[in-house]
Amino acid sequence: MAAPHKLCMIPGPVEFDNDVLNAMSTPATSHVSPVFIEKFGSAIELARTVFQAPTGQPFIVAGSGTLTWDMTAANLVEPGENVLVVNTGVFGDWFGECLGVYGANVTHVRAAFGDRPTVEQIETALSEKEYKMITLTHVDTSTSVLVDIEAIAKLVKAKSPDTLIAVDGVCSVGAEEIRQEAWGIDVVMTASQKALGTPPGLAVMVVSKRALEVAANRKAAPSIYFGSFKKWLPIMKAYEARKPSYFATPAVQGVLALQTSLQQLADQGMDSRYAKHREASKKVKDAVESWGLKLVPVNRNVAANTLSAVYYPEGINGPEFLQKVGAAGIVIAGGLHPEHGPRYFRIGHMNVSATNDADNHHLDKTLAAIQGALKDLGYAFKK
Numbered sequence: 001m002a003a004p005h006k007l008c009m010i011p012g013p014v015e016f017d018n019d020v021l022n023a024m025s026t027p028a029t030s031h032v033s034p035v036f037i038e039k040f041g042s043a044i045e046l047a048r049t050v051f052q053a054p055t056g057q058p059f060i061v062a063g064s065g066t067l068t069w070d071m072t073a074a075n076l077v078e079p080g081e082n083v084l085v086v087n088t089g090v091f092g093d094w095f096g097e098c099l100g101v102y103g104a105n106v107t108h109v110r111a112a113f114g115d116r117p118t119v120e121q122i123e124t125a126l127s128e129k130e131y132k133m134i135t136l137t138h139v140d141t142s143t144s145v146l147v148d149i150e151a152i153a154k155l156v157k158a159k160s161p162d163t164l165i166a167v168d169g170v171c172s173v174g175a176e177e178i179r180q181e182a183w184g185i186d187v188v189m190t191a192s193q194k195a196l197g198t199p200p201g202l203a204v205m206v207v208s209k210r211a212l213e214v215a216a217n218r219k220a221a222p223s224i225y226f227g228s229f230k231k232w233l234p235i236m237k238a239y240e241a242r243k244p245s246y247f248a249t250p251a252v253q254g255v256l257a258l259q260t261s262l263q264q265l266a267d268q269g270m271d272s273r274y275a276k277h278r279e280a281s282k283k284v285k286d287a288v289e290s291w292g293l294k295l296v297p298v299n300r301n302v303a304a305n306t307l308s309a310v311y312y313p314e315g316i317n318g319p320e321f322l323q324k325v326g327a328a329g330i331v332i333a334g335g336l337h338p339e340h341g342p343r344y345f346r347i348g349h350m351n352v353s354a355t356n357d358a359d360n361h362h363l364d365k366t367l368a369a370i371q372g373a374l375k376d377l378g379y380a381f382k383k
Contacts, residue, residue, distance in 0.1 A: 065191030074224035079103025089140030144309035280354035292382030
């Protein structure tokens with residue numbers, strides 16, 4: 001007998017809509033069947049709507065979101081070229097490490113834990129050398145810090161127009177405002193299991209025409225095989241044209257689920273979805289702050305809407321607290337940072353937990369479990 005389901009309120013995987021899960025519950029299906037070809041083609045088209053990139057090229061490939069780092073680094077950066085990483089946490093560190101594996105000379109611009117580099121810091125860094133690419137982690141899941149990608153993209157266009165702009169949107173696409181084409185962003189990367197509302201297993205990215213031209217005209221051959229744009233581009237184009245094609249077997253059931261979820265997002269409207277996530281974020285953050293708890297981001301202006309990172313109150317044992325929340329039927333996450341991780345916990349509020357909260361009460365249940373755990377551990381709530 002299966003154990004009772006605990007509400008998954010970590011920053012991904014998130015809770016999924018039943019129609020999305022049902023889309024995965026299909027018999028074995030050929031990756032070149034007419035039914036699958038239609039769904040895959042539709043998913044590619046819908047990705048443009050969700051990313052707001054009407055002329056961008058989507059890539060939907062079996063893998064985790066980390067695969068999109070490899071694809072970006074290996075296809076767009078040649079050995080010895082400079083890349084500027086706007087770093088707000090662990091995922092900036094790791095993306096920089098990935099870029100270095102492919103031969104990039106990586107420079108990080110950093111801020112204190114819980115903060116983000118200023119536009120002025122980034123402008124200074126851009127003036128010091130020529131950069132092939134700048135990478136931005138829209139929401140770093142380790143800190144819950146949100147980067148103003150619109151302002152930075154505007155700066156880059158003005159100060160270093162040849163520099164490609166790449167956004168790690170793993171914890172933002174589908175929830176935080178992203179207007180890829182209007183803001184001139186060349187690459188936006190994400191994964192299926194967060195605000196796109198689909199179980200893990202798919203790397204999803206949209207690449208601009210400019211970036212595709214850079215990849216096509218590079219001098220050195222890409223040092224990647226499975227993640228090569230050259231390999232996947234004809235596959236994506238064929239499926240969108242509703243024609244069978246093959247390079248590597250796609251995650252059939254995952255794509256079926258993704259198509260269902262992307263259609264839901266498109267039907268909801270992205271502006272409405274952004275607003276729902278802002279409302280959910282405010283509800284959670286207002287509650288924990290009203291209890292006297294402190295958020296990791298230094299202020300609300302730099303705080304993400306997809307999750308909340310909260311410091312443990314003094315005297316509260318983190319593992320014991322998380323265990324008590326779990327015993328109440330809710331799973332939240334501990335901290336994810338090599339230096340500060342034991343000091344805070346993280347609550348995810350994405351997808352149906354944010355957009356359907358009036359019906360499913362995921363946020364209320366989560367806040368009640370957190371409040372109960374704190375009370376059981378002797379926390380004196382702010383009055």
